[in-house]
Amino acid sequence: MIPISYYLILSTIIFTLSIAGIFINRKNILVLLMSLELMFLSVNFNLITLGNYLGDLTGQVFVFFVLTVVAAESAIGLALLIVLFRNKKSIDVDDLSELKG
Amino acid sequence: MFDLFYIPEIILSIGILLVIVIDLYIEKQKYFSYLLIQFLIILASFYALTEVPTHAYSSYEFSKFTSLIKFLLLVGALIIFHYTYRHLNYLNNLKIEYFTISVLGLIGTMIMISAYSLLMLYLGIELLSLALYALIGFNKASKLSSEAAIKYYILGAMSSGILLFGISLIYGFTGSIDYFEIAEQISSVNNNSVQFLGIIFGMIFITASLCFKFGAAPFHIWVPDIYQGSLVSTTILLSTLPKVAVFVVFLKLYFIPFITLAFIWSDILIFIGIASIVIGSIFALTQENMKRLLAYSAISNIGFIILAMGLVTDDGLNASLYYTIVYSFTALASFGIITHITSNSHGIEDISDLAGLSKTHPYFAILILITMLSSAGIPPLIGFHAKLMVIQALINNSYIILSVLVVLMTVISAYYYLRIIKTIYFENRENLISTYTRNNILLSINVILLLGLGVFPFIMFDITSYLASILVDISI
Numbered sequence: 001m002i003p004i005s006y007y008l009i010l011s012t013i014i015f016t017l018s019i020a021g022i023f024i025n026r027k028n029i030l031v032l033l034m035s036l037e038l039m040f041l042s043v044n045f046n047l048i049t050l051g052n053y054l055g056d057l058t059g060q061v062f063v064f065f066v067l068t069v070v071a072a073e074s075a076i077g078l079a080l081l082i083v084l085f086r087n088k089k090s091i092d093v094d095d096l097s098e099l100k101g
Numbered sequence: 102m103f104d105l106f107y108i109p110e111i112i113l114s115i116g117i118l119l120v121i122v123i124d125l126y127i128e129k130q131k132y133f134s135y136l137l138i139q140f141l142i143i144l145a146s147f148y149a150l151t152e153v154p155t156h157a158y159s160s161y162e163f164s165k166f167t168s169l170i171k172f173l174l175l176v177g178a179l180i181i182f183h184y185t186y187r188h189l190n191y192l193n194n195l196k197i198e199y200f201t202i203s204v205l206g207l208i209g210t211m212i213m214i215s216a217y218s219l220l221m222l223y224l225g226i227e228l229l230s231l232a233l234y235a236l237i238g239f240n241k242a243s244k245l246s247s248e249a250a251i252k253y254y255i256l257g258a259m260s261s262g263i264l265l266f267g268i269s270l271i272y273g274f275t276g277s278i279d280y281f282e283i284a285e286q287i288s289s290v291n292n293n294s295v296q297f298l299g300i301i302f303g304m305i306f307i308t309a310s311l312c313f314k315f316g317a318a319p320f321h322i323w324v325p326d327i328y329q330g331s332l333v334s335t336t337i338l339l340s341t342l343p344k345v346a347v348f349v350v351f352l353k354l355y356f357i358p359f360i361t362l363a364f365i366w367s368d369i370l371i372f373i374g375i376a377s378i379v380i381g382s383i384f385a386l387t388q389e390n391m392k393r394l395l396a397y398s399a400i401s402n403i404g405f406i407i408l409a410m411g412l413v414t415d416d417g418l419n420a421s422l423y424y425t426i427v428y429s430f431t432a433l434a435s436f437g438i439i440t441h442i443t444s445n446s447h448g449i450e451d452i453s454d455l456a457g458l459s460k461t462h463p464y465f466a467i468l469i470l471i472t473m474l475s476s477a478g479i480p481p482l483i484g485f486h487a488k489l490m491v492i493q494a495l496i497n498n499s500y501i502i503l504s505v506l507v508v509l510m511t512v513i514s515a516y517y518y519l520r521i522i523k524t525i526y527f528e529n530r531e532n533l534i535s536t537y538t539r540n541n542i543l544l545s546i547n548v549i550l551l552l553g554l555g556v557f558p559f560i561m562f563d564i565t566s567y568l569a570s571i572l573v574d575i576s577i
Contacts, residue, residue, distance in 0.1 A: 015262075033255075036258045043262060043266050047269045050269060050272060050273030051272075054273070056276065058277070059272060062220055065223070066223075076235060077254050080247065080250045084247040084248065084251050086241075087243070087244045087247050088247075096251065098245055098248055099248055099325075099330050
């Protein structure tokens with residue numbers, strides 16, 4: 001059987017990659033949204049692994065809540081992206097620079 | 102008899118769905134739908150005050166403390182909607198959805214306050230954040246508004262992810278998401294084990310995420326941008342309701358499950374508090390935009406709250422409660438005034454827009470004068486007592502150097518509050534300011550209370566020490 005630490009290390013690596021994706025990416029907002037999804041998936045992976053390890057259903061129930069909330073969240077995010085594109089004709093990260101002071 | 106505990110939440114959630122449907126049929130009469138929403142909030146606040154809750158520990162908690170805080174939030178929302186309705190109407194941007202989404206966010210704050218398990222906490226925070234994303238991007242034609250919305254969305258979703266990662270670690274290493282069981286588990290853990298390390302990591306992740314939601318340094322980058330980009334009516338909402346709710350979440354998280362880790366989080370909170378005060382005070386000096394300036398002022402005020410909480414003593418707790426209530430009251434007044442005046446038929450943007458206000462609109466000039474003096478901490482206004490209590494708590498716990506630093510930063514921050522007053526009273530320039538009303542009774546009462554409660558501070562002392570005493574009942 002694979003020890004639990006392997007699962008935790010894998011989910012931490014995915015989590016770190018998604019954070020790096022948000023901060024390093026300087027091109028496109030869509031890629032940022034993908035990184036966000038990846039982050040939530042790594043958290044779900046973590047919750048399921050730990051719930052299974054503890055023999056407790058709470059972690060798996062938690063995952064269902066997270067999935068629904070994240071679906072709603074990404075719907076709002078895409079809607080905001082469309083509004084942004086209508087106003088600016090671009091979804092580049094570099095163009096998000098009008099608010100400064 | 103079937104106990105109905107959730108009455109305020111039930112009234113709001115069912116009522117708001119009805120309002121959405123009713124509004125479809127009477128699209129022309131927006132004022133009627135608005136009155137309906139106000140009526141719902143009054144009804145909910147009435148029940149929040151009259152129901153006598155017994156302590157109930159499940160994933161949702163009822164106590165005198167949560168009921169009182171909910172009552173304060175509902176009254177705050179009532180006042181905010183009163184300020185914003187005519188403002189939006191004047192800007193030709195009035196849609197009843199604005200208020201329905203705000204009420205959904207309000208329900209989110211109520212869930213956060215009552216949450217007694219990490220799952221409920223997460224759901225409440227998300228309900229609030231989803232509403233705020235939509236509200237910030239509400240001004241669809243504006244580039245600034247949509248840019249602010251997408252920035253807040255990306256950073257907000259990231260902080261939710263960090264919160265969830267922290268929750269998953271806490272769940273994995275304590276085996277529960279219930280506050281009380283987590284507290285029991287943590288108190289029995291050996292300080293040198295791997296389990297302890299995992300719990301500490303989880304706590305730090307949760308702290309970072311909550312500090313982001315609070316707008317405290319070093320997670321404050323979003324605050325000025327979002328305050329500037331959104332409508333003033335959204336800014337007033339952002340700077341009051343979520344702050345109170347997140348403050349209560351801080352209190353409950355740190356004083357119930359994480360109380361045995363106080364030796365670790367106390368230092369973290371003191372560092373965050375000092376950093377917020379310094380950054381908020383210094384960066385505000387060069388701001389020309391009114392909303393950005395008030396955003397930095399909000400950051401430094403949040404710093405005071407977190408600093409007082411980080412002392413982990415009774416007087417620190419009292420001071421932070423006092424400061425939170427005073428801060429939200431002052432923010433309500435200062436943003437409320439800005440919703441009432443417009444320059445060149447836009448909202449007020451630059452400080453220089455206000456030049457010569459004392460000649461053309463003396464009523465609003467005097468209101469801004471009182472509010473700014475209160476924020477600067479000039480006695481006998483209420484802001485002075487709030488700052489005094491925090492500094493007193495610092496000295497009582499022998500943090501002398503920190504208290505000197507805090508006083509210095511207060512002096513620096515007085516400069517930019519006084520600069521606004523100078524622009525209003527001593528710069529004679531043509532301005533394009535117009536208002537839709539000569540005066541507003543509720544706004545006047547709000548500002549006069551800043552003065553009145555400052556002259557008779559013991560009223561507020563009594564209220565906060567009562568709140569603190571019933572809070573102590575809850576925790577363990």
